[in-house]
Amino acid sequence: MNVNDILSISRTGLNGLQNNLDIVANNVANSNTVGFKSRDTSFTDLLENSTTPQDANVEDGQQNKMGMTMGLATHQQSINFTQGSLRNTDSPYDLAISGNGFFGVRGGDGQLYLTRNGDFTRDANGNVVDQAGRKLDVQVTVPENQWPQGTVSISQTGQIAIENNGRSTQVGRVILYQPTEPQDLQAVGDNLYRLQGGTLNSSLNGAAGLGTIEQYHLENSTTDLADAMSNMILTQRAYSLNSKVLQSTDDMLGTINEFSN
Incomplete structure (x- = not known):
């Protein structure tokens, strides 16, 4: 796995979290909408690649027991059709x-x-x-x-x-x-x-x-406002952490380019 792969993984994380944030924000915006049914989001891992000795310092033969996913994707959102009050x-x-x-x-x-x-x-x-x-x-x-x-x-x-x-x-x-x-x-x-x-x-x-x-x-809407706000805060923090990883990786790539020049 190289630095470009890490950039790609961070990008999928940002895209997935942004999609989730959009869905949560839509739930919050419709918390008072008559008959509204909230949406739920699930995530799924992308293709998993086996590690190599260059990726991880492990004993020979053990790297095949480990793997790194190529990121995540937002699974198709589901609609919560439960009865509202x-x-x-x-x-x-x-x-x-x-x-x-x-x-x-x-x-x-x-x-x-x-x-x-x-x-x-x-x-x-x-x-x-x-x-x-x-x-x-x-x-x-x-x-x-x-x-x-x-x-x-x-x-x-x-x-x-x-x-x-x-x-x-x-x-x-x-x-x-x-x-x-x-x-x-x-x-x-x-x-x-x-x-x-x-x-x-x-x-x-x-x-x-x-x-x-x-x-x-x-x-009434089936949006649980307290739960939706908590989900929004967690998603925003996860997005912030992913963006910091992306920035750190970009800095690493810049340093590598300086040495190669």
Whole structure:
């Protein structure tokens, strides 16, 4: 192993720690985001090279029992889909899922996205939408722009009823979705997920294991702020140590170059 190899190892360490720092910072920034699921990072060693007698002062034959990795890489980040705590609200269109499942929202192109963010409202056209204007996937029995005035009630199974003057009108049902495998979901930003391969089940086809809908509730982020801040400090210190190793190696390389000249 030469000095250039050490520089390369330090570089992979800095890159990996920077990726981890970005993920931790994103978790911290979304600690108050409704329905946000924190990300976890894992690291993996790169190719391991056996040592030579020039690398380590060991007895003959012992160097093959030792090895030096060529650095580290950030493993694909995983999403923590555990249930977040629920908090009470005063809006009838604030919804949370207790258990598994996702709400479906439609973008302007009709693309289906999944989310745990149940911060919904009614727009000027009467549609139930999220804060970005994406329509909540609802199986309607009465067109949304024709829903009567009154008190909105959404059951745990998603049935939407509007009560007016003692009369209850069933107007639709909120649909819940669940992928067969959580790893089939790809985060696309803005607290949204898209199915990449696999199968998507819904409450309409009687999929088992789906949770219940809690009206007048929102789901909190799963970010543990104290744990995330501790992780950030440890990552920053590890980054600082790696940068010092890189600087020391660079100084060594400069000294070697002076002697060679």
